[in-house]
Amino acid sequence: MKLAPSILSADFSDLKTALRQCKEGGAHWIHVDVMDNQFVPNLTIGPPVVKSLRPHTEKVLDVHMMVMEPEKLVESFAKAGADFITFHIEATEDPDGLIDLIKSCGCKVGISLKPKTALEEIYPFLDKIDLVLIMTVEPGFGGQGYLPGSSERISKLKAYLNTNCLERVLIEVDGGIKLHNAKEIIEAGADVLVAGSAVFGTENPVETIKAFYQIKEK
């Protein structure tokens, strides 16, 4: 299991501290929530911020684009230093073109889907991508509760990957993940856990990150 703390819940005036905390805690990835006030009702981070973060961390920069017309931003995020670029299946009519574009920019490709979107919508693209980001809250804001039925969705995707020789595709889970439900989510099949408020909303983010890594599967 890898943890991807989401800087959405960090202090935007002091992101260097958030990166330092991720390093000290041993987090593998940094999750960057990009919102455009169209695909979701919130407005957050763009390529210039990713560019500013890049020299201050060696971690994987995991860019989660919650935007309409994601193809317009891919090159900028790649140039800024993104490692993974994830788009929403609901936000494009040309997933194949977008996958090829992200790859041509030298980045790994993720597809995300909202809680109410059928898993089957992404099945045709699984053999071309590196990661599926399953949303377990409605995208837009940190600090929401993990939606019931989400672990069953993760298990269903995991089983599909296993039976179709697609085990190399990572399952990342995003929304409402806390120390108390992380074990269930890992056991359902998650490879990467995103945690925003659970990390940066606590007194001691470094210790919280370490605690996530101490969770043991059955």
Ligand code: DX5
């Ligand atoms: C929500 C974002 C999440 C968010 C998670 O739209 O995609 O990454 O930061 O926040 P928590 O962990 O607080 O639910």
Ligand code: ZN
């Ligand atoms: Zn996210």
